[in-house]
Amino acid sequence: MSGDWLEIPDGAIDTQAVVRRVRERVARHSRDVQGDRLDELVATVDAIWAEVTTEPTSAREGDSEVLVNLDDCDVVPRHYTIGWRAPIVGPIHAMVRRIIYAEVRRYLGPALERQSTMNRQLLQAVRSLTQQNARLREEIQSLREQATDS
Amino acid sequence: MQVHQFHTQVNHGDAIGNQMWSLQHLLRKMGYRSEVFCEQLPLDLRSRVRAIAEYESYSSPQNLLLVHFSRACSPDTLTWLRRIPDRKVLVYHNITPYTFFRGVNPLYAEAARMGREQLTILRALTEAGWGDSAFDCQELAERGWRRLGVLPIVFEPRRYAVRPDRKVLQGWHEGFSVLSVGRLAPNKRLQDLLLVFYYLKRFVRPDARLVLVGSGLGMERYVAFLQAVVSKLELQDVVFAGHISVSQLVAYYQCASVYLSMSVHEGFGVPLLESAHFGVPVVAYKTAAVADTLGGSGALITTRDYPAVAELLGLLAEDQELCGRLIARQRERVADFLPGRVAERLQALLQDLGL
Numbered sequence: 001m002s003g004d005w006l007e008i009p010d011g012a013i014d015t016q017a018v019v020r021r022v023r024e025r026v027a028r029h030s031r032d033v034q035g036d037r038l039d040e041l042v043a044t045v046d047a048i049w050a051e052v053t054t055e056p057t058s059a060r061e062g063d064s065e066v067l068v069n070l071d072d073c074d075v076v077p078r079h080y081t082i083g084w085r086a087p088i089v090g091p092i093h094a095m096v097r098r099i100i101y102a103e104v105r106r107y108l109g110p111a112l113e114r115q116s117t118m119n120r121q122l123l124q125a126v127r128s129l130t131q132q133n134a135r136l137r138e139e140i141q142s143l144r145e146q147a148t149d150s
Numbered sequence: 151m152q153v154h155q156f157h158t159q160v161n162h163g164d165a166i167g168n169q170m171w172s173l174q175h176l177l178r179k180m181g182y183r184s185e186v187f188c189e190q191l192p193l194d195l196r197s198r199v200r201a202i203a204e205y206e207s208y209s210s211p212q213n214l215l216l217v218h219f220s221r222a223c224s225p226d227t228l229t230w231l232r233r234i235p236d237r238k239v240l241v242y243h244n245i246t247p248y249t250f251f252r253g254v255n256p257l258y259a260e261a262a263r264m265g266r267e268q269l270t271i272l273r274a275l276t277e278a279g280w281g282d283s284a285f286d287c288q289e290l291a292e293r294g295w296r297r298l299g300v301l302p303i304v305f306e307p308r309r310y311a312v313r314p315d316r317k318v319l320q321g322w323h324e325g326f327s328v329l330s331v332g333r334l335a336p337n338k339r340l341q342d343l344l345l346v347f348y349y350l351k352r353f354v355r356p357d358a359r360l361v362l363v364g365s366g367l368g369m370e371r372y373v374a375f376l377q378a379v380v381s382k383l384e385l386q387d388v389v390f391a392g393h394i395s396v397s398q399l400v401a402y403y404q405c406a407s408v409y410l411s412m413s414v415h416e417g418f419g420v421p422l423l424e425s426a427h428f429g430v431p432v433v434a435y436k437t438a439a440v441a442d443t444l445g446g447s448g449a450l451i452t453t454r455d456y457p458a459v460a461e462l463l464g465l466l467a468e469d470q471e472l473c474g475r476l477i478a479r480q481r482e483r484v485a486d487f488l489p490g491r492v493a494e495r496l497q498a499l500l501q502d503l504g505l
């Protein structure tokens with residue numbers, strides 16, 4: 001870690017001293033932190049990013065394609081808004097709807113969050129099974145070809 | 151003399167909408183007749199915004215039209231801008247490069263790509279280019295504008311003079327809160343915030359929480375990615391607050407211990423000023439217009455060394471003197487964006503155009 005990664009453009013603050021203190025703190029915790037573990041986490045984040053942003057490729061013959069993305073797994077209505085147009089009755093109507101919505105969300109929200117998490121885990125499991133299935137198909141095909149040749 | 155403003159879309163509470171109202175107020179105070187026009191007329195703002203179809207009755211070669219630009223506009227709008235005889239100035243709020251939206255939202259990616267292409271057309275239609283920051287002006291200069299000026303976003307403290315949300319205050323006033331405000335979009339690099347928070351929570355401040363305020367509308371795939379990261383890293387106390395009211399926003403700022411931005415593309419950075427206003431120390435990745443906005447205040451980082459950033463946050467929590475000094479400088483900086491200061495700037499820019 002070089003010393004020039006921090007800029008505090010204030011003459012009253014000794015930036016180099018702050019960097020030194022940060023470095024000391026990092027060193028103090030370095031025994032607890034395994035550098036590899038952090039690298040591993042960064043790699044995990046990159047892998048999830050690649051998974052989320054890669055468009056599903058077209059199915060090869062014999063493969064079963066999973067046409068579901070991670071964002072489809074989220075069943076929580078996160079952008080539900082309650083507005084109004086009518087000038088006087090509108091705000092009252094919206095307020096009543098908001099109260100009902102808040103009450104419904106109080107018991108339904110946690111269940112939907114759990115459902116979304118489970119959906120994501122299921123999708124990852126299904127994707128891994130699909131990949132495994134494709135590999136097994138290729139192996140069977142290769143064994144069949146070997147059997148035919150012999 | 152008339153100075154009107156136009157933007158494709160004006161929404162209640164968004165940064166550009168707020169800037170248009172503030173400029174309208176300043177222009178009227180200067181004695182200009184000033185209205186706000188838009189392409190897509192919002193239902194709840196009919197009394198404050200006019201459709202471009204109505205502009206015919208205002209149009210005149212003596213008028214100045216400030217064309218706010220932050221996203222692609224329709225071909226009809228470009229035709230309309232070509233047709234009207236009014237003098238025009240581009241007010242550029244920057245467009246996030248389309249590459250950030252690739253794989254996240256193809257429509258946003260296309261709109262961002264088109265928006266940058268339209269800058270070439272707008273170059274021929276406008277006589278000057280004003281940017282929110284020197285960074286924005288730099289881009290306009292690269293695209294051929296010669297008459298340039300910085301017209302910063304107006305910061306109006308009265309917008310935040312509301313009673314803070316009691317529920318938020320009660321829920322979050324204790325512990326160490328790291329705050330981030332802004333649309334949940336890939337250019338904000340919120341995954342970096344999560345990695346900093348991972349270290350912070352485990353090794354520095356076990357009582358820490360991370361509050362991500364902002365809408366994920368249109369960015370569902372990115373939000374799903376963030377949630378998958380939270381789940382994979384087994385992170386506790388990460389709050390996705392979503393799109394919130396001003397009173398909730400004020401409460402979140404009042405509960406915040408530090409504001410952290412790891413964004414790699416910002417045309418300005420209103421939340422940086424909001425943090426400064428609420429006395430929250432800012433730690434921000436130095437990129438695009440972030441340094442322009444902070445103007446010598448806050449702590450700028452040029453590293454993605456997550457442990458170092460987390461330890462810096464921890465240090466700020468412990469060193470009250472350092473924290474206080476940062477906050478004091480930030481408060482001084484906010485003064486540069488108050489209506490009076492921006493009015494002087496606007497006056498100078500208008501004089502430069504001979505008005």
